[in-house]
Amino acid sequence: MNDVLVARCAGRGARFGQMSVESSELSTAHVDCDAFYVSVELNRRPELRGLPVVVAGSGPRAVVTTASYEARRFGVGSAMPAARARRLCPQAVFLPPDGAHYREVSQRMMEIVRSHVDRVEVVGLDEAYLDLSDLYSPRAAMRRILADVAAATELVCSVGIGPNKLVAKVASDAEKPAGFVVLTREQACARFAGAAPGLVPGIGPKTAARLDTMGLRTLRDLARAPEQLLVERFGPNHGRELRRRARFEHDGEVSEARKVVSESRETTFDEDIGDPARLRDALREMAGQLCASLAAHDHHGRTIAIKVRLDDFSTVTRARTMAAPTCDAEQVTRVALALLEEYSPPQPVRLLGVRVAGLASRGVPTGGKRRGGDPAGQLELPV
Numbered sequence: 497m498n499d500v501l502v503a504r505c506a507g508r509g510a511r512f513g514q515m516s517v518e519s520s521e522l523s524t525a526h527v528d529c530d531a532f533y534v535s536v537e538l539n540r541r542p543e544l545r546g547l548p549v550v551v552a553g554s555g556p557r558a559v560v561t562t563a564s565y566e567a568r569r570f571g572v573g574s575a576m577p578a579a580r581a582r583r584l585c586p587q588a589v590f591l592p593p594d595g596a597h598y599r600e601v602s603q604r605m606m607e608i609v610r611s612h613v614d615r616v617e618v619v620g621l622d623e624a625y626l627d628l629s630d631l632y633s634p635r636a637a638m639r640r641i642l643a644d645v646a647a648a649t650e651l652v653c654s655v656g657i658g659p660n661k662l663v664a665k666v667a668s669d670a671e672k673p674a675g676f677v678v679l680t681r682e683q684a685c686a687r688f689a690g691a692a693p694g695l696v697p698g699i700g701p702k703t704a705a706r707l708d709t710m711g712l713r714t715l716r717d718l719a720r721a722p723e724q725l726l727v728e729r730f731g732p733n734h735g736r737e738l739r740r741r742a743r744f745e746h747d748g749e750v751s752e753a754r755k756v757v758s759e760s761r762e763t764t765f766d767e768d769i770g771d772p773a774r775l776r777d778a779l780r781e782m783a784g785q786l787c788a789s790l791a792a793h794d795h796h797g798r799t800i801a802i803k804v805r806l807d808d809f810s811t812v813t814r815a816r817t818m819a820a821p822t823c824d825a826e827q828v829t830r831v832a833l834a835l836l837e838e839y840s841p842p843q844p845v846r847l848l849g850v851r852v853a854g855l856a857s858r859g860v861p862t863g864g865k866r867r868g869g870d871p872a873g874q875l876e877l878p879v
């Protein structure tokens with residue numbers, strides 16, 4: 497306990513005049529560690545500080561989990577094949593991932609956050625939403641939390657504070673590393689008006705591409721688009737939701753445990769594919785990306801499924817349930833390939849997808865999605 501906690505005001509509003517305005521406008525924070533895996537590694541290998549450091553597996557299909565900001569300057573980034581990262585930055589120090597250790601550090605971090613704030617929604621190993629609405633001074637509380645996290649774990653985090661989760665999420669990403677960005681909804685609209693719609697979680701690349709063809713290239717364009725137009729193109733729910741998101745309107749609560757049911761990746765090919773080898777390659781790649789994302793969220797699922805849409809649009813799914821939950825790329829790939837072989841598509845394939853369902857997390861509650869939306873895939877509950 498500390499003085500921020502002690503300073504909570506029960507009947508917020510009446511007594512604290514100015515404070516009540518601040519509290520109601522700044523009810524939500526999003527906190528996300530900077531270069532999480534790398535930062536954890538550097539804490540036990542301080543001699544590597546300041547160097548380009550990449551955490552990646554070692555097999556031929558290994559991908560980068562994360563890169564230090566020094567390595568990012570060379571263009572190295574998450575989910576990139578490790579071989580490409582080595583070409584871009586040969587001088588980087590490559591370290592193998594140590595998931596168990598990252599989970600342990602994550603738990604320590606979240607315990608500290610929870611010691612300050614009652615309602616915390618953990619949405620990944622290194623990120624969480626915090627309900628600040630009971631706090632006397634949200635900014636001071638967040639500074640204190642950051643200091644306590646740094647003291648206990650040596651981790652540096654970026655923070656966004658706003659009136660809802662959407663503003664908080666985008667704000668925390670806006671000035672990484674060590675960002676501390678506080679925005680009202682109106683300020684968020686103004687600040688990100690010129691950004692592409694895909695900046696906002698929940699607007700994925702396919703939607704962004706469709707918006708682009710409609711001439712809606714910025715959040716400002718989207719926020720000002722006639723609702724009727726969006727409803728016609730995207731249907732009533734999605735159409736209205738897009739416009740709301742572009743206006744940074746969001747009423748999702750910070751909830752302590754949300755159930756994310758499944759996560760998937762799927763691709764519609766530019767041309768239908770009949771060649772089994774090409775289908776296998778595509779499936780391998782998607783399974784790798786999916787598992788990287790599952791691992792990043794500490795999500796493990798028992799059911800592995802594939803989806804195949806043929807050239808006549810008929811669609812089949814095939815699934816298999818494992819004895820234990822997994823996010824292991826090798827296992828998911830092996831099962832997905834076996835399911836594909838068993839089905840053996842009788843016609844050229846238009847769309848291929850892979851899904852891991854029955855998700856749960858080890859150590860931290862299940863939660864939401866990655867920054868900037870869920871780039872290639874579908875996560876069942878957005879933000």
Ligand code: TTP
Nearest residue numbers: 529530531532533561562574575622788789792
């Ligand atoms: P992020 O918070 O997305 O990334 P980061 O913490 O490395 O960098 P920053 O927030 O400063 O931009 O993800 C948290 C961890 O999840 C990351 O350190 C490694 C893991 N991860 C993967 O394993 N694969 C991925 O594709 C991504 C994006 C992250």
Ligand code: MG
Nearest residue numbers: 528529530622
């Ligand atoms: Mg992070």
